[in-house]
Amino acid sequence: MTVRRLLGLVRWYLRELTGETAYDRYVERHRLAHPGVPAMPRREFERWRTDRGDEHPRARCC
C-alpha cells in the first residue's frame, strides 16, 4: 500500500470516527428523501446534532 493511500485511509477513519462526515451523509439522505427542498446549512445541522446530546446522554465507561 502506498503512503498516500495509507494517509487517505487514516483521514477517512478519523473523519468517520469523529462524525465529521455526518453532515455529508445528512445532505445525501435529505436529497433523496426530499428532492428540491434545500437542506439545513452545515452550521444549523451541527448545532442540532450537538444539542441532541443534551437530551440523549451517552455513558462513558470506567
Add this chain to the structure above:
Amino acid sequence: MTTPDSTRSRPSWRSILIWTAISVAAAIAWAVIALIRGEEVSAFWLVIAALGSYAIGYRFYARFIANRVLQVDDTRATPAERLDDGVDFQPTDRRVLLGHHFAAVAGAGPLVGPVLAAQMGYLPSTMWIIIGAIFAGCVQDMVVLFISMRRNGRSLGQLARDEIGPIGGAAALVGVFSIMIILLAVLALVVVNALAASPWGTFSIAMTIPIALLMGFYMRTLRPGRVLETSLIGVALLVLAIIAGGWVQASSWADAFTLSPQTLVFCLVIYGFVAAVLPVWMLLAPRDYLSTFMKIGTIGLLAVGVLIVAPVLQTEAITDFALDGTGPVFSGKLFPFVFITIACGALSGFHSLIASGTTPKMIQKESQVRMIGYGAMLMESFVAVMALIAACILDPGLYYAMNAPAGVLGTTVESASTAVANLGFTISPQDLQAAADAVGEESLVARTGGAPTLAVGMSEILSSVFGGDGLKAFWYHFAIMFEALFILTTVDAGTRVGRFMLQDTLGNVWKPLGRVSWKPGIWATSAVVVLAWGYFLYAGVNDPLGGINQLFPLFGIANQLLAAIALTVATTVLVKSGRLKWAWVTAVPLAWVAVVTLTASWQKVFSEDPRIGFFAQRERYADALAQGDVLAPAKDLDQMRTVVTNSTVDGVLAAFFALLVVIVILNAAWICWRAVRATEPLPSTEAPYVESKLLVPAGRVSSAEESGTAEDRP
C-alpha cells in the same frame, strides 16, 4: 437449525500452520510467566501471552459463540438497517463502530485496577486479565450487544424487565444507579489523589477546562463540524498546558495551584455540577473528542514503548500478600479480592450498559457483534495488561511507598522508608526523594489511587524511548493528564446519565421532574447525583484508613455485580430461546462472578478480621471510641468517629449490592425453570425477522478477517 459451520470448507494448510505457530508461541510465553522463578522475566512475555491468547480466543471461541450459540444471521436486517433514521439508527462501518465502542468502554478502570492488584504479584493478575477477558468479559459484551441488537437496541434495564420481570428489572435499575454513584466517587478519588499537593498536575488539568471551552466555541461559531482540526488544536494546547505546568510549579504561582485533597473535592463537586448542567456543546462534547484522541494516542504510544523497551518485571510472580491477605494496598486474600480489584480489563459490568446503548443501533450486520463486542473488550484487556506491566516494572519498595495508606506511611520520606521496611521491602529515603524529583513532584509518599503509580511506570517506559531522563517529568504529567482527562469526562457524562435516570424515575411520582427541559428539575436532580458521589468522595478523602483501601473493593464488587446482572439476563435469554444446551457460555462466567462477588461481599460484611470486614472494623473502632481510646491510624476522636461512620455506610452498601444481585439471580432462575418446564417455547421478545437488503462493501482495504472467514460476507 443449520449453521454456517456445517457448510464450512476444510481449513487450509496455511491456516493450520499459522494457528499452530500462534498457539505454540502463546504456550511458551505462558510457561515462562508461570514457571520461571527467581530470574528476571521480561514484560515482553506478558505481551506475547496476551496477544497469542487473544488471537486464539477471537478466532475460535468468539466464532463458536457467534455461529453456534447466538446463531448470527447476516440475511437478517439489523435495527440500523430497518429503522435507519440517520440519527440514532444508522448502519456504520464496523471499524468505525469498533472505534466508537472502544472509546466508550475504555477508561481509567483498566488502568487503575491492575496497578492496585500488582501487590499480589504479576501472575494472578495477568491470568485473570487474559483468561477472564476471553471467557467472561468479552463474552458478556458480545452477548449483551447481540441480545440488545435483536431487540432494537433496548437498554440493560429494559432487557432485565422484559426478560426477567418487574422485580428483577427494578433491582437491576437500582443496581445500575447506585453502582454509577460509587463508580464516579472512586474515579474522582483517583483524580484527587493524583492532583493533591501537585501544582504541576493541578494546573494542567485546570487548563483543560478553558481549552475545552475554547474548542466548544470554535466548533459552535467559527468552524461548525470541523472536529479534526479543532481536536488537533486542542491536543496541541493540551501538550502546551502540560509543559506550562512545569513552569507554573517553578514560579510564584505554585502556591495558588497547590491544593489540599479537601479543596480538590470541593472543586470537583462544583465542576461536576456545572459541567452536568451546561449544554453539551460547551464542555462535554469537546472534552469527549480530546479524551478520545488522548486515549487512543497514549495507549498506542505505551504499546510501542513496552514492545521496544521490553522492561523487566520487578514484582514477584505471587507475593506473600496474595496468600495471607495482609497487603497494605487493599486487604484480603487472592481469592476473591484479585477478581474484584481487577474489574475492567477482565470483566466489567459497566460495559453492558454501553453494549445495550448506542452501539447495537449502529451495527450493519449481525456477525459484526463478534468484532465489535468481543474485539473491543480484547483491546481493553490489552490496555489492562499494559497497566499491569507499568506497575510491575517499578521497584517494589517504591510501589509500596506510593500505594500504602497515608496512615501507615506517615508524611516524610523517612517515615515511609521505615514503614516500607516493616512490610518487608526496602527503599532508602534518598531513593524515594530522588524518584519524586525525577518526575517533578514534591513527594511520592502515599500517592494512592493507582494513577500516580501508573504515571511513574509509564514515564519510565516512555522516557527510555522518547527523550531520556530529561523528559521523565513531562511524561509523568502527561500520563496524569491522560487519566484525569477521561475520568473527568466520565464524571461529567456519568452525572448526566445518573440525572436522567433519576428524572425518569421521579417523573413517575411528580410529572414536571421527568421533563428533560425543565431547568429547576435538571438543577435539582443534577445536584442530588453530584452530592451522592460527592459524599463518598469526601468520605474517601477524609478516611484515616485510606479512601482507596476502603472504597476500591466496594467499586469492584459493584461493577462485578452489574456484570452478574448482565450475565443473568444473557443466560435467561439463551434458556428462554431454547438454547439451554449452550447456556453454559454465559452461565459459567455468571457462576464464577457470582461466587467471587458474593464471597467478597460476605467477607466485607461478615469477616471478623477488622481489616476486611466493615462491621468488624466498625465494632473495633466503636468499642475503642466508647472507652475514649484512639486507635492508629486515627489521630483523634473525630477521626475515630469518621471511621465508625464510613465503615457502617460501606458495610450496609456491600450488603445491599449483594442483596440486589441475589434477587435478580433468583428471579431469573425461576423464569429459566419455567422456560425449561414449559411445553411450548416462551414468547420471543426479539424483533421479527426482516430480510436484509444491505450490501456491506468490503471497505477501503479488505482485512485479513474478511479473507479468512466466510461468515463475514453477506
